[in-house]
Amino acid sequence: MKPVTIILTLLMMFVGGAAEAETVRTTDGRTIILNKDGTYQILKDKPKIEYQSVDMNNLNLNAEKWVEKKVKLNGFLKVVGTRGDSGSISNTLSRSISFRTDLSSIAGATKRRLQNECKLQCRILLTGKFLKYGVFDYKIVVDEVVFP
Numbered sequence: 001m002k003p004v005t006i007i008l009t010l011l012m013m014f015v016g017g018a019a020e021a022e023t024v025r026t027t028d029g030r031t032i033i034l035n036k037d038g039t040y041q042i043l044k045d046k047p048k049i050e051y052q053s054v055d056m057n058n059l060n061l062n063a064e065k066w067v068e069k070k071v072k073l074n075g076f077l078k079v080v081g082t083r084g085d086s087g088s089i090s091n092t093l094s095r096s097i098s099f100r101t102d103l104s105s106i107a108g109a110t111k112r113r114l115q116n117e118c119k120l121q122c123r124i125l126l127t128g129k130f131l132k133y134g135v136f137d138y139k140i141v142v143d144e145v146v147f148p
Contacts, residue, residue: 051127056091059099059130063138066130071140073128076121077101077114084115089140093121100139101126110145123148 022034031043051072059066059073075089084106090098103114118124128142 056089056097056099060097063130067132067138069130070143071128071130072125073140074125075123077118077124077126077145078121079103079114079118084111087114087118089124089126090121099130100133100137101128102139102141103145106142106145113147114145117147 024032024034026032033041033043035041051070053072054066056073056075059071073089075091076093076095077087077089078095079087081087085102085104087101087103088095088098089101090096103111106114114122125146125148126140126142127144128140130138130140133139
């Protein structure tokens with residue numbers, strides 16, 4: 001090898017090594033990049049998607065305003081079907097206001113509990129995305145269900 005090639009190779013290794021970094025995730029959720037030269041950089045967290053609390057009456061009266069938004073909603077859930085992937089949430093036991101719910105993304109243990117306890121109706125808090133469903137209807141794609 002020629003001396004120039006060796007020097008260029010060593011220089012590239014040195015420059016490349018300085019650019020490499022190690023990424024660390026702290027226990028409080030921050031991400032820090034540790035550079036080889038001893039410097040560090042704390043990355044900004046991605047904003048968490050916040051759910052907006054809404055009551056059934058507001059959701060019903062202002063449905064178009066809530067389309068595509070993340071909502072947090074209290075109500076009575078009735079699970080429909082044998083797989084437990086769908087249902088409806090209402091404001092009261094008499095079901096004067098109700099919306100379809102898509103429960104397909106709910107985890108196994110929670111889904112089994114929903115199937116067992118919510119065939120008639122059960123009181124829950126849910127979070128999810130409010131969507132247009134057809135021309136005049138709406139549904140909530142549920143992210144999480146919490147039992148009181």
